Amino acid sequence: MxxxxxxxxxxxxxxxxxxxxxxxxxxxxxxxQSPYQKISIINSVSYGTGLLLDGCWMTAEHQECCYHEAIxxxxxxxxxxxxxxxxxxxGDGGTARECLRYSEVESVDLVEIDGLVIELSQxxxxxxxxxxxxxxxxxxIVEDGIAWVRKVPDSNYDVIIVDCSDxxxxxxxxxxRSFIQECRRILIPGGVFTTQSESPEASRKIHLDTxxxxxxxxxxxxPMYGWVPMYPSGWWSxxxxxxxxxxxxxxxxxxxxxxxxxxxxxxxxxxxxxxDAIPNSIARVLKND
Amino acid sequence: MxxxxxxxxxxxxxxxxxxxxxxxxxxxxxxxQSPYQKISIINSVSYGTGLLLDGCWMTAEHQECCYHEAIxxxxxxxxxxxxxxxxxxxGDGGTARECLRYSEVESVDLVEIDGLVIELSQxxxxxxxxxxxxxxxxxxIVEDGIAWVRKVPDSNYDVIIVDCSDxxxxxxxxxxRSFIQECRRILIPGGVFTTQSESPEASRKIHLDTxxxxxxxxxxxxPMYGWVPMYPSGWWSxxxxxxxxxxxxxxxxxxxxxxxxxxxxxxxxxxxxxxDAIPNSIARVLKND
Numbered sequence: 001m002x003x004x005x006x007x008x009x010x011x012x013x014x015x016x017x018x019x020x021x022x023x024x025x026x027x028x029x030x031x032x033q034s035p036y037q038k039i040s041i042i043n044s045v046s047y048g049t050g051l052l053l054d055g056c057w058m059t060a061e062h063q064e065c066c067y068h069e070a071i072x073x074x075x076x077x078x079x080x081x082x083x084x085x086x087x088x089x090x091g092d093g094g095t096a097r098e099c100l101r102y103s104e105v106e107s108v109d110l111v112e113i114d115g116l117v118i119e120l121s122q123x124x125x126x127x128x129x130x131x132x133x134x135x136x137x138x139x140x141i142v143e144d145g146i147a148w149v150r151k152v153p154d155s156n157y158d159v160i161i162v163d164c165s166d167x168x169x170x171x172x173x174x175x176x177r178s179f180i181q182e183c184r185r186i187l188i189p190g191g192v193f194t195t196q197s198e199s200p201e202a203s204r205k206i207h208l209d210t211x212x213x214x215x216x217x218x219x220x221x222x223p224m225y226g227w228v229p230m231y232p233s234g235w236w237s238x239x240x241x242x243x244x245x246x247x248x249x250x251x252x253x254x255x256x257x258x259x260x261x262x263x264x265x266x267x268x269x270x271x272x273x274x275x276d277a278i279p280n281s282i283a284r285v286l287k288n289d
Numbered sequence: 290m291x292x293x294x295x296x297x298x299x300x301x302x303x304x305x306x307x308x309x310x311x312x313x314x315x316x317x318x319x320x321x322q323s324p325y326q327k328i329s330i331i332n333s334v335s336y337g338t339g340l341l342l343d344g345c346w347m348t349a350e351h352q353e354c355c356y357h358e359a360i361x362x363x364x365x366x367x368x369x370x371x372x373x374x375x376x377x378x379x380g381d382g383g384t385a386r387e388c389l390r391y392s393e394v395e396s397v398d399l400v401e402i403d404g405l406v407i408e409l410s411q412x413x414x415x416x417x418x419x420x421x422x423x424x425x426x427x428x429x430i431v432e433d434g435i436a437w438v439r440k441v442p443d444s445n446y447d448v449i450i451v452d453c454s455d456x457x458x459x460x461x462x463x464x465x466r467s468f469i470q471e472c473r474r475i476l477i478p479g480g481v482f483t484t485q486s487e488s489p490e491a492s493r494k495i496h497l498d499t500x501x502x503x504x505x506x507x508x509x510x511x512p513m514y515g516w517v518p519m520y521p522s523g524w525w526s527x528x529x530x531x532x533x534x535x536x537x538x539x540x541x542x543x544x545x546x547x548x549x550x551x552x553x554x555x556x557x558x559x560x561x562x563x564x565d566a567i568p569n570s571i572a573r574v575l576k577n578d
Contacts, residue, residue, distance in 0.1 A: 012310065019314035019334040020518075021301065045308035066490075201355075201518055226566075227516070227524040229309075229490055234523020235516040263569045270572075273565025277515075280549070280556040 013042050013050075015057045017202055017232035022057065024050065024230070029124060034116040036170045041124045047230070049124050051092060053117070053165050057230040061127050064094050069266040070226045070274070071163060071194055071238050072098035073259060076105075077251035077268075080190025081158045085109070088145035088174060090163035091117035093129025099161075100132050101259055108138050109157075113170050115142040146173045149182040156186045162195035167206060175210055177217070184217050189243045197223060197239040200282050202232035208285055214239050220246045223282075224274045226265070249275060302331050302339075304346045306491055306521035311346065313339065313519070318413060323405040325459045330413045336519070338413050340381060342406070342454050346519040350416050353383050358555040359515045359563070360452060360483055360527050361387035362548060365394075366540035366557075369479025370447045374398070377434035377463060379452035380406035382418025388450075389421050390548055397427050398446075402459050404431040435462045438471040445475045451484035456495060464499055466506070473506050478532045486512060486528040489571050491521035497574055503528050509535045512571075513563045515554070538564060 014023035024044040031040045040052040048061030059067065072095055076082050083106040085099050091112035099108050112118055118140065122133055132138050141148065145162075160183050167175040174195070183193050197210040200223075207223075214221040218241035228236045240248035251268045260267055278286070303312035313333040320329050329341040337350030348356065361384055365371050372395040374388050380401035388397050401407055407429065411422055421427050430437065434451075449472050453460040462468055463484070472482050486499040489512075496512075503510040507530035517525045529537035540557045549556055567575070 010308075014312075019299075021312045021314075023303075023310045023312065025308035025310075201516065225562075227490065227522070229522035229524060233516070233518035235518060260569070265568045265570070267569040267572060269565050270567060270569060273514075273562040273567070276558050276562025277566055278559060278562070279554045280552045280559060281554070283556060283558070 010045055013040075013044070013052070015052065015055060015230075015232070020202075020232070022230060022232070024060070026050070030120065032116060032120065034114050036114045039114075039116055039120055041120055048127075050230075051121065051125060054169055056166060058165065059092050059094060059125070059128065060230060061125065063228070063230055064128060065264040066226065066228045067236070068094040068098050069263055070224070070236075071095060071161060071196060073263070073266045074224060074238075074240055074248055074251070074271050075159045075161060075192040075194045076102055077255040077259075078248045079159045079192040080247070081188070082255075083107070084157050086157040086160045086186075087111065088148070088160070088162045088164065089171070090161070092121040092125055093118075093132050095161055095163045096132045096138055097128065097130050099159075100135050100137060102255060103258070104255075105137060109141060110138060111141045111143055111145045111148045113142070113144050118142070146179050149179065149186055152186040154185055155188045158188055158191045160187055160191070160193045164196065166198065175206070175213075177213060180214060180217050184243070187243065190247070191242065192248050193218065193241040194238055194248070197237045199231060199233045199235050200225065200237055200279060201235045207237055208282065211239050211286065214241050219243050222246065222248070222275055223278065224271070225277045226274050299334055302329075302333070302341070304341070304344060304519075304521070309491075309521070311519060311521070313349075315339070319409065321405060321409065323403050325403045328403075328405055328409055330409055337416075339519075340410065340414060343458055345455060347454065348381050348383060348414070348417065349519060350414065352517070352519055353417060354553040355515065355517045356485075356525070357383040357387050358552055359513070360384060360450060360485060362552070362555045363513060363527075363529055363537055363540070363560050364448045364450060364481040364483045365391055366544040366548075367537045368448050368481040369536070370477070371544075372396070373446050375446040375449045375475075376400065377437070377449070377451045377453065378402075378460070379450070381410040381414055382407075382421050384450055384452045385421045385427055386417065386419050388448075389424055389426060391544060392547070393544075394426060398430060399427060400430045400432055400434045400437045402431070402433050407431070435468050438468065438475055441475040443474055444477045447477055447480045449476055449480070449482045453485065455487065455492075464495070464502075466502060469503055469506050473532070476532065479536070480531065481537050482507065482530040483527055483537070486526045488520060488522045488524050489514065489526055489568060490524045496526055497571065500528050500575065503530050508532050511535065511537070511564055512567065513560070514566045515563050
């Protein structure tokens with residue numbers, strides 16, 4: 001990796017997903033094994049510093065907005081109150097950062113199973129977490145999210161965000177009925193739940209199973225579609241759920257005004273479009289549930 | 290490529306775009322040089338037979354619907370009449386196939402500069418063109434689209450579809466002012482024009498320039514966003530334009546009924562969402578034009 005003149009020569013870092021792959025020209029920084037997974041921090045030529053877990057792209061400095069704005073703002077602009085937030089996963093800090101932009105937020109519990117993800121993100125991806133690590137509203141809990149939600153009293157959080165990796169390895173249980181059921185229990189009636197729900201193209205069955213599972217446990221639930229170029233197929237989804245109404249469809253103007261000027265992707269029209277852009281073949285399956 | 294036991298071993302076929310790349314595990318079939326470009330036909334493990342021009346992914350059997358439904362149906366369901374269609378490019382036959390599903394269509398002029406693309410598509414990608422090559426409504430014209438539109442009388446076509454590759458090599462002129470101006474001239478007043486307008490992520494400047502150019506020449510023009518996993522970043526756009534109203538936003542129910550049951554991606558709600566899902570940073574630029 002180091003050429004004879006001492007300059008690091010870029011090479012391809014790839015995520016192989018089935019029979020396709022996505023690669024970024026990069027220089028390596030770190031490759032570490034935690035008790036849970038292999039964590040790689042790379043320096044990509046186009047997207048800045050990036051993070052991979054077990055060889056799968058998670059995030060990168062100049063591409064992270066596509067994911068973080070999409071998972072956070074449709075929930076934070078629409079929940080009745082946003083005082084108490086729970087994030088499961090999200091150890092890179094990007095989701096917490098977007099949540100803490102709202103002054104109404106009083107506490108964010110960030111429950112990440114892998115402390116090394118947090119440490120390496122703090123050291124190498126400072127633009128993701130920015131000041132959140134020093135924000136007194138953030139409570140950092142290094143623990144299994146599945147164990148955490150079991151201990152939480154009923155109707156405890158205004159917003160619950162599951163910002164996890166694919167349903168293999170440490171994140172597998174975050175796609176299970178019992179975990180989602182606990183999330184439903186600890187969400188207040190006017191709250192919003194959201195989870196990333198995989199690609200409708202590259203992992204169609206997991207995507208459909210996830211949407212259908214959430215629909216079976218919450219009164220209202222709908223998928224929303226967007227883009228994360230570094231994820232398999234680039235075509236991604238998040239599923240939002242609520243108890244009292246489809247409230248995740250209706251951003252509150254005062255909260256919109258707080259964030260809209262600095263968003264790269266999100267605005268209320270984009271959000272409305274992203275909920276409408278259900279591919280016909282997926283809509284057919286969901287309609288017939 | 291052929292292992293000792295005579296079995297073709299799959300290998301990666303990549304499109305490198307800047308500092309990122311997208312690869313499909315494939316077995317090679319053909320690599321030919323036409324007067325215009327290198328044409329490659331590969332057999333991908335996941336997406337069936339695929340086509341590359343000058344090393345850039347164009348289409349593949351099991352991924353083509355994302356592109357062809359998106360470029361065709363928002364135009365064909367909304368134009369006042371769809372009797373006379375012009376396709377510039379589209380030598381694989383997929384766009385013509387989607388157009389010819391409407392019984393109201395009386396003629397499709399398909400103007401493809403590279404006859405070898407048509408030949409190889411007919412031979413190796415029969416599921417793309419299907420029966421269109423034998424449909425008496427199809428007129429196949431092997432000619433430069435730029436030269437063709439100059440010869441066409443005013444207000445001649447109901448729908449004009451520019452189904453071209455990136456603006457380098459033979460497709461470069463299809464992104465120029467003079468060509469789009471000719472398209473405006475030969476479109477009937479109740480007609481719809483559309484072109485693929487590149488990725489808002491991987492080629493943001495070309496995308497914005499294309500939308501702004503079309504807006505400067507047509508009375509109404511708007512970008513629409515969707516997904517083509519094999520294209521750079523997976524995040525793609527098409528720009529629709531019209532003379533009399535924003536008619537490309539309003540599908541006619543009788544035409545919708547003709548096609549909706551067999552579409553994989555397109556339906557009127559998806560279309561509406563795809564027009565709304567303008568990323569905030571792009572919306573800001575376009576609003577300030």
